[in-house]
Amino acid sequence: xxxxxxxxxxxEGKDILRGVSLTVKRGEVHAIMGxxxxxxxxxxxxxxxxxxxxxxxxxxxxxxxxxxxxxxxxRARGGVFLAFQYxxxxxxxxxxQFLRLAYNEKRKHLGEEELDPLEFKDLLKERAQIVEMDxxxxxxxxxxxxxxxxxxxxxxxxxxxxxxxxxxxxxxDSGLDxxxxxxxxxxxxxxxxxxxxxxxVTHYQRLLNYIVPDYVHVLYKGRIVRSGGKELALALxxxxxxxxxxxxxxxxxxxxxx
Amino acid sequence: MMAQATKEKSSYRAAFDAMQAEDARCLPAWLLRLRExxxxxxxxxxxxxxxxxxxxxxxxxxxxxxxxAPVEAGARVxxxxxxxxxxxxxxxxxxxxxxxxxYRAELSATENLPEGVVVADFATAFAGEHESILRAYxxxxxxxxxxxxxxxxxxxxxxxxxxxxxxxxQVSAPIxxxxxxxxxxQTAAVFPRVLVVAERESAAxxxxxxxxxxxxRSFTNAVVEVFVGENARVTHYKVQRESEAAFHxxxxxxxxxxxxxxDLTTITLGAxxxxxxxxxxxxxxxxxxxxxxxxxVGTGQHADTHSLIDHSSPHCTSHQLYKGILDGKSRxxxxxxxxxxxxxxxxxxxxxNKNLLLSNEARIDTKPQLEIYADDVKCAHGATVGxxxxxxxxxxxxxxxxxxxxxNLLTYGFAEELVEKIKIESIKRQLDEAILNRLHARLEV
Ligand SMILES: Nc1ncnc2c1ncn2[C@@H]1O[C@H](COP(=O)(O)OP(=O)(O)O)[C@@H](O)[C@H]1O
Ligand SMILES: [Mg+2]
Numbered sequence: 001x002x003x004x005x006x007x008x009x010x011x012e013g014k015d016i017l018r019g020v021s022l023t024v025k026r027g028e029v030h031a032i033m034g035x036x037x038x039x040x041x042x043x044x045x046x047x048x049x050x051x052x053x054x055x056x057x058x059x060x061x062x063x064x065x066x067x068x069x070x071x072x073x074x075r076a077r078g079g080v081f082l083a084f085q086y087x088x089x090x091x092x093x094x095x096x097q098f099l100r101l102a103y104n105e106k107r108k109h110l111g112e113e114e115l116d117p118l119e120f121k122d123l124l125k126e127r128a129q130i131v132e133m134d135x136x137x138x139x140x141x142x143x144x145x146x147x148x149x150x151x152x153x154x155x156x157x158x159x160x161x162x163x164x165x166x167x168x169x170x171x172x173d174s175g176l177d178x179x180x181x182x183x184x185x186x187x188x189x190x191x192x193x194x195x196x197x198x199x200x201v202t203h204y205q206r207l208l209n210y211i212v213p214d215y216v217h218v219l220y221k222g223r224i225v226r227s228g229g230k231e232l233a234l235a236l237x238x239x240x241x242x243x244x245x246x247x248x249x250x251x252x253x254x255x256x257x258x
Numbered sequence: 259m260m261a262q263a264t265k266e267k268s269s270y271r272a273a274f275d276a277m278q279a280e281d282a283r284c285l286p287a288w289l290l291r292l293r294e295x296x297x298x299x300x301x302x303x304x305x306x307x308x309x310x311x312x313x314x315x316x317x318x319x320x321x322x323x324x325x326x327a328p329v330e331a332g333a334r335v336x337x338x339x340x341x342x343x344x345x346x347x348x349x350x351x352x353x354x355x356x357x358x359x360x361y362r363a364e365l366s367a368t369e370n371l372p373e374g375v376v377v378a379d380f381a382t383a384f385a386g387e388h389e390s391i392l393r394a395y396x397x398x399x400x401x402x403x404x405x406x407x408x409x410x411x412x413x414x415x416x417x418x419x420x421x422x423x424x425x426x427x428q429v430s431a432p433i434x435x436x437x438x439x440x441x442x443x444q445t446a447a448v449f450p451r452v453l454v455v456a457e458r459e460s461a462a463x464x465x466x467x468x469x470x471x472x473x474x475r476s477f478t479n480a481v482v483e484v485f486v487g488e489n490a491r492v493t494h495y496k497v498q499r500e501s502e503a504a505f506h507x508x509x510x511x512x513x514x515x516x517x518x519x520x521d522l523t524t525i526t527l528g529a530x531x532x533x534x535x536x537x538x539x540x541x542x543x544x545x546x547x548x549x550x551x552x553x554x555v556g557t558g559q560h561a562d563t564h565s566l567i568d569h570s571s572p573h574c575t576s577h578q579l580y581k582g583i584l585d586g587k588s589r590x591x592x593x594x595x596x597x598x599x600x601x602x603x604x605x606x607x608x609x610x611n612k613n614l615l616l617s618n619e620a621r622i623d624t625k626p627q628l629e630i631y632a633d634d635v636k637c638a639h640g641a642t643v644g645x646x647x648x649x650x651x652x653x654x655x656x657x658x659x660x661x662x663x664x665x666n667l668l669t670y671g672f673a674e675e676l677v678e679k680i681k682i683e684s685i686k687r688q689l690d691e692a693i694l695n696r697l698h699a700r701l702e703v
Contacts, residue, residue, distance in 0.1 A: 048656050049656070050652055052648075073661065076655070082656055092670065092672060098657070105659055106658050
């Protein structure tokens with residue numbers, strides 16, 4: 001479904017991704033871990049098509065097509081979804097209206113009938129249960145005045161409404177207390193099925209107790225320096241990132257001097 | 259230049275003399291005199307030029323050169339109920355409709371009003387029992403400094419709308435005053451005049467609408483006066499959506515008695531050049547006003563708002579929020595002054611002007627001003643000029659919204675605070691559509 005080949009990207013003149021390769025197949029859950037600043041969010045934003053991030057080389061195929069030549073909205077309608085690490089607040093735009101517009105854009109793209117506000121309300125109510133989202137948050141402006149946890153739930157609610165083929169969840173666990181973490185993870189698990197794929201970006205292993213990944217990758221200084229099964233996450237939990245860093249420096253001395 | 263101006267004045271003079279002669283027998287003498295004085299004033303001062311501080315950013319040269327001619331009495335434009343339906347606010351149960359300044363009884367509705375409430379055109383009022391009301395308010399000594407536009411409006415004072423609310427009258431359904439511009443044999447100059455008198459403890463909502471039936475040029479020069487009695491409440495919407503070839507000059511003056519409430523919301527969507535002057539006098543204790551508005555302009559449009567909120571009595575409150583959305587090669591001017599006199603202690607005055615520039619070619623000149631001579635007051639003012647936030651835009655498009663739709667939605671978000679304030683559904687819908695369909699992106703709300 002997703003094939004990233006030797007991807008290099010920069011932001012504000014700084015090279016951040018320096019040769020990322022990753023293959024994600026239908027039905028799989030991949031976790032991308034790594035210390036702060038290693039480029040996890042950059043990878044996520046490059047996939048979503050954020051204009052500030054410039055791809056300097058490499059390619060990304062999504063369902064066999066060149067993802068990088070698509071506009072961000074085309075990517076989204078085609079089934080790519082990014083749950084932001086820091087969702088923005090949008091004053092004056094109601095959450096329900098925004099969700100309906102996004103939903104209908106996708107329906108139109110698929111050649112399906114759009115839903116009117118009443119029909120959509122029912123759908124939204126049903127999807128909101130997946131993340132136990134308070135109905136009061138629907139009529140409020142997008143993320144405005146939401147707590148950290150509410151913002152993250154809102155991201156997963158959007159995922160539940162849009163039903164993407166590929167969901168990249170960027171630190172969806174950060175800022176969640178233990179109960180919220182459980183609810184959000186259970187929500188993600190409900191949305192997980194054989195036809196879609198999930199890339200979980202996380203800093204901590206605790207999320208992976210709830211959403212069990214098929215593969216774990218460690219991103220460090222813009223490269224995937226190690227991949228393994230879910231036991232890799234446990235090893236990281238136990239030993240921290242230092243051993244990975246040391247290993248990476250040894251095999252890639254240029255990375256240290258850059 | 260000078261010769262041009264003189265010629266312009268004399269063409270108004272010719273039309274004026276013809277009108278005076280025609281009306282000599284049917285209109286009251288005080289009105290004929292008032293008009294003569296106003297005409298003299300106009301001939302003395304002419305239209306303001308950019309040399310005048312208050313008109314520095316708004317060049318009215320095109321109006322001077324525009325060869326507009328006052329509409330002759332009896333000039334009729336064929337227009338039926340079906341043609342005006344689109345311009346009517348369905349919420350209103352009474353309305354006065356004017357086409358090119360001429361009152362159209364057959365398109366108007368003045369029934370269904372509570373006892374004693376008058377909603378009438380001036381011609382009817384001059385001839386009837388309400389002449390004294392018109393006289394009492396229209397014939398008051400006018401400001402000797404009145405500008406050329408206002409003077410010309412007074413010179414051509416003939417048709418107009420009177421809304422009179424006797425003491426305690428409560429009119430629950432809005433009253434609409436619709437001024438339509440329609441193509442005529444000559445490019446019409448029209449001079450709408452509105453007088454609203456709300457006696458003590460009365461309440462009503464007025465919708466003052468300006469629209470064009472097609473894209474033709476026209477010149478509207480309106481003056482609206484609102485008198486809000488003790489404990490009375492007047493809610494006033496001014497919706498201007500004339501053609502983008504139109505010139506629209508308007509003045510709204512309000513005076514509030516003790517504890518009177520005046521709530522004005524202006525929506526400016528149309529005209530190639532519009533100027534709205536607003537003057538609110540808070541001269542009695544406890545009076546409170548809202549002077550809010552939204553201007554939404556695109557390439558080729560220029561919208562100017564000049565307001566003066568005058569606090570001359572203690573314990574009065576004023577709120578002002580103006581928002582501007584400027585796209586393409588457009589221009590807007592906001593000049594809002596709040597004047598707090600020495601005796602106006604405990605004044606609470608809040609003023610804010612916020613602008614959203616959607617293009618690099620749009621230009622805004624904003625100048626909120628506070629002039630305070632009292633020492634125990636609560637006043638604040640500010641202005642902002644900004645653009646759409648890139649991160650907000652990305653958030654929306656990353657959910658599959660087309661860029662145009664996302665931009666419209668963010669623009670709507672900017673205006674929402676004002677849209678929410680509007681209590682008339684049809685106005686709200688018009689505004690929703692104007693904002694959301696701006697970039698050819700269809701969007702229902
Ligand atoms: N928009 C940006 N502008 C400037 N620098 C950025 C931007 N985004 C990311 N970076 C830089 O790129 C590096 C990687 O950041 P990021 O991808 O956010 O890492 P992670 O998500 O792994 O913590 C950091 O050094 C960060 O400062
Ligand atoms: Mg990050």
